Amino acid sequence: MTMEYESNSWIWDGLYYYPHFFGGLMLTAALLGVSTSYFGGIGVFSLPHLWSDCFHKKKCGKKKRVRVYMDGCFDLMHYGHANALRQAKALGDELVVGVVSDEEIIANKGPPVLSMEERLALVSGLKWVDEVIANAPYAITEQFMNRLFNEHKIDYIIHGDDPCLLPDGTDAYALAKKVGRYKQIKRTEGVSSTDIVGRILSSMEDTKACEDHNNASLPRDPLRAIQSKDAHLSQFLPTSRRIVQFSNCKGPGPNARVVYIDGAFDLFHAGHVEILKKARQLGDFLLVGIYTDQIVSEHRGSYHPIMHLHERSLSVLACRYVDEVIIGAPWEVTKDMITTFNICLVVHGTVSETNTPLTVSLQFLYLPLINYCICYIHN
Numbered sequence: 001m002t003m004e005y006e007s008n009s010w011i012w013d014g015l016y017y018y019p020h021f022f023g024g025l026m027l028t029a030a031l032l033g034v035s036t037s038y039f040g041g042i043g044v045f046s047l048p049h050l051w052s053d054c055f056h057k058k059k060c061g062k063k064k065r066v067r068v069y070m071d072g073c074f075d076l077m078h079y080g081h082a083n084a085l086r087q088a089k090a091l092g093d094e095l096v097v098g099v100v101s102d103e104e105i106i107a108n109k110g111p112p113v114l115s116m117e118e119r120l121a122l123v124s125g126l127k128w129v130d131e132v133i134a135n136a137p138y139a140i141t142e143q144f145m146n147r148l149f150n151e152h153k154i155d156y157i158i159h160g161d162d163p164c165l166l167p168d169g170t171d172a173y174a175l176a177k178k179v180g181r182y183k184q185i186k187r188t189e190g191v192s193s194t195d196i197v198g199r200i201l202s203s204m205e206d207t208k209a210c211e212d213h214n215n216a217s218l219p220r221d222p223l224r225a226i227q228s229k230d231a232h233l234s235q236f237l238p239t240s241r242r243i244v245q246f247s248n249c250k251g252p253g254p255n256a257r258v259v260y261i262d263g264a265f266d267l268f269h270a271g272h273v274e275i276l277k278k279a280r281q282l283g284d285f286l287l288v289g290i291y292t293d294q295i296v297s298e299h300r301g302s303y304h305p306i307m308h309l310h311e312r313s314l315s316v317l318a319c320r321y322v323d324e325v326i327i328g329a330p331w332e333v334t335k336d337m338i339t340t341f342n343i344c345l346v347v348h349g350t351v352s353e354t355n356t357p358l359t360v361s362l363q364f365l366y367l368p369l370i371n372y373c374i375c376y377i378h379n
């Protein structure tokens, strides 16, 4: 798929270096496009667009910025979605994301878990996203494709390499493919919204079974307990490369005020984006500590977390307000951590993570860390 993109780049380079030859070619193509549209064709979408780009490029003397569009439901947003958007951004310079409306999701897939507002907040919080379009349609219709090309100046429409079929069995991206403005990215295996819903349900069932068992004081079948826990284990295999791909690969500057916040960040939601944004505003570099699975289990019950440590770390790393994460942070902030990471401020949310509010307020965690904070600030 990257090859497909690279193999097309000669057109843009050609337009830049041989404007006369390509100008003639484009004029012929434009005339053909007009005639095609006269006979009901759809080639007309791309040709005037290329012609105006060519003209624009010649006038400005610099390469046109490639704008790409990816749409999706982004329900219970996970690192698979983030990885899709990361790959999409790499196919252009600016990434515009269409978040499919609740109504369209209901009509094509069934009701989403998260509302439009929450899904928008999550998508907008990703570091690869430049613009969002709310209430996008599920399928790329002719009218919407026109809007993307003319109003939003989109060059390519992108989707994962899994088939995306409408209820009538047709391809939701057929039109974009037909006009040669479609590109694919590789779908991330091992995670999906459906899989996460399954994990939540299975963890709820297990918690209930545990409670019933405790009430009935019957001996518990250990094999069933293991099988049950395995049923909602993640299939994700973390690699160092994936972590690097999500990372900013930059440390704090010499005088940066490093802010530290920690948490489970399980099932990354709009409230997390909000609190991370607020925490980042308090300094120059935001370091996020992600608790180990064991710490989360100890505090929330044995069937938590739903997403394991590496999955949770990737979701947090994908957030535009986060500079760095500690993968497997301790429950308590230690003196060593403050020295090692040059932390000047530790912040903590006042709202429990078991709620999923859109707005959360921050409270400074002064004790016992206030000495370190003040010390660092006065240095």
Ligand code: CTP
Residues within 6 Å of the ligand: 070, 071, 072, 073, 074, 075, 080, 081, 083, 084, 158, 159, 160, 161, 162, 186, 187, 188, 189, 190, 191, 192, 193, 194
């Ligand atoms: N995507 C991906 N890897 C995943 C899940 C989704 O690359 N594990 C991509 C899809 O191919 C699509 C975009 O993310 O281009 C948005 O996907 P979305 O419409 O939200 O839904 P699904 O493809 O059905 O994925 P899921 O069931 O996880 O929501």
